Amino acid sequence: MATIELRDLGNTGLKLSCVGFGASPLGNVFGPVSEHEANACVREAFRLGINFFDTSPYYGGTLSEKVLGKALKALGVPRNEYIVSTKCGRYVEGFDFSAERVTKSIDESLERLQLDYVDILQCHDIEFGSLDQIVNETIPALQKLKESGKIRFIGITGLPLGVFTYVLDRVPPSTVDVILSYCHYSINDSTLEDLLPYLKSKSVGVIHASPLAMGLLTEGGPPEWHPASPELKAACQAAAAYCKEKGKNISKLAMQYSLSNKDISSVLVGMNSVRQVEGNVAAATELATVGKDEKTVSEIEDILKSVKNQTWPSGIQQS
Ligand code: NAD
Numbered sequence: 001m002a003t004i005e006l007r008d009l010g011n012t013g014l015k016l017s018c019v020g021f022g023a024s025p026l027g028n029v030f031g032p033v034s035e036h037e038a039n040a041c042v043r044e045a046f047r048l049g050i051n052f053f054d055t056s057p058y059y060g061g062t063l064s065e066k067v068l069g070k071a072l073k074a075l076g077v078p079r080n081e082y083i084v085s086t087k088c089g090r091y092v093e094g095f096d097f098s099a100e101r102v103t104k105s106i107d108e109s110l111e112r113l114q115l116d117y118v119d120i121l122q123c124h125d126i127e128f129g130s131l132d133q134i135v136n137e138t139i140p141a142l143q144k145l146k147e148s149g150k151i152r153f154i155g156i157t158g159l160p161l162g163v164f165t166y167v168l169d170r171v172p173p174s175t176v177d178v179i180l181s182y183c184h185y186s187i188n189d190s191t192l193e194d195l196l197p198y199l200k201s202k203s204v205g206v207i208h209a210s211p212l213a214m215g216l217l218t219e220g221g222p223p224e225w226h227p228a229s230p231e232l233k234a235a236c237q238a239a240a241a242y243c244k245e246k247g248k249n250i251s252k253l254a255m256q257y258s259l260s261n262k263d264i265s266s267v268l269v270g271m272n273s274v275r276q277v278e279g280n281v282a283a284a285t286e287l288a289t290v291g292k293d294e295k296t297v298s299e300i301e302d303i304l305k306s307v308k309n310q311t312w313p314s315g316i317q318q319s
Pocket of ligand 1: 158180
């Protein structure tokens with residue numbers, strides 16, 4: 001069995017599997033998932049070499065953290081064999097990036113996850129908060145959590161790429177260890193690429209989430225709540241139909257597209273069936289052994305040309 005590649009995450013010393021397990025589907029975000037299926041997904045992912053698991057108190061109103069925690073415990077392996085990231089500041093009740101809330105939040109998360117520490121705690125979707133509060137209050141609170149040993153590394157997540165430079169330009173070096181960007185290094189939108197040299201210059205680890213553009217690049221299509229424009233949804237649907245007709249799998253090609261850039265430490269994909277876990281791991285091992293199907297990717301890029309790099313609004317400021 002080919003093993004899945006591990007990549008360094010910035011300066012953290014962590015080695016993340018290049019395919020990461022996005023646990024938002026375990027909070028039933030993409031439709032119902034039984035606890036049995038959730039356990040089976042986590043077990044199979046770990047067996048196949050995935051060591052990185054990402055969740056948030058926001059996913060399924062804390063359900064994802066609880067289900068992931070149980071599934072990880074059931075693996076029965078030493079804690080240092082897997083890497084867990086969760087988030088703070090975004091909850092089903094709304095956003096709160098205050099020092100008081102995020103300090104309480106980690107204790108709640110650790111209890112739900114049944115863990116003594118998380119490897120990474122990330123401020124979740126900072127474009128919905130005051131970026132100056134993130135710099136001056138939230139991150140200093142997370143530094144205290146780091147000192148206490150409840151978290152090992154600090155991260156920030158968001159959709160508009162400008163939020164990362166805003167924060168990283170204002171915090172002391174090595175304060176923010178990792179950024180999680182989503183939906184910006186996929187076949188339809190590759191705008192994260194331009195930011196990679198800057199992130200490297202800051203020694204910040206890079207995680208790219210939602211390689212399937214939250215379901216746009218799947219045969220089944222996106223969930224009802226997907227924020228893309230009708231035009232973008234239609235173009236992706238046409239690309240998926242084209243691949244199907246050619247006997248190709250658009251999700252596999254999309255995974256391989258995201259995995260190809262080694263400046264991205266881990267590609268976090270949401271998975272809610274053992275079949276998807278196996279498919280996404282196979283996409284990585286096939287990329288490492290056979291390479292990319294450049295021809296079909298460029299045909300998909302042609303189909304998506306009119307919507308290339310189209311995104312959607314997110315947050316209270318577009319910096
Ligand atoms: P995604 O692009 O990974 O797509 C997930 C969807 O694709 C789900 O419906 C899943 O069932 C389906 N899927 C997965 N593998 C498939 C395959 N091989 N074939 C067909 N369908 C497949 O989007 P996502 O789940 O939103 O993102 C991944 C993870 O990244 C999340 O679970 C979360 O952990 C993280 N994330 C974080 C943020 C943030 O912090 N702001 C934002 C987005 C995602």
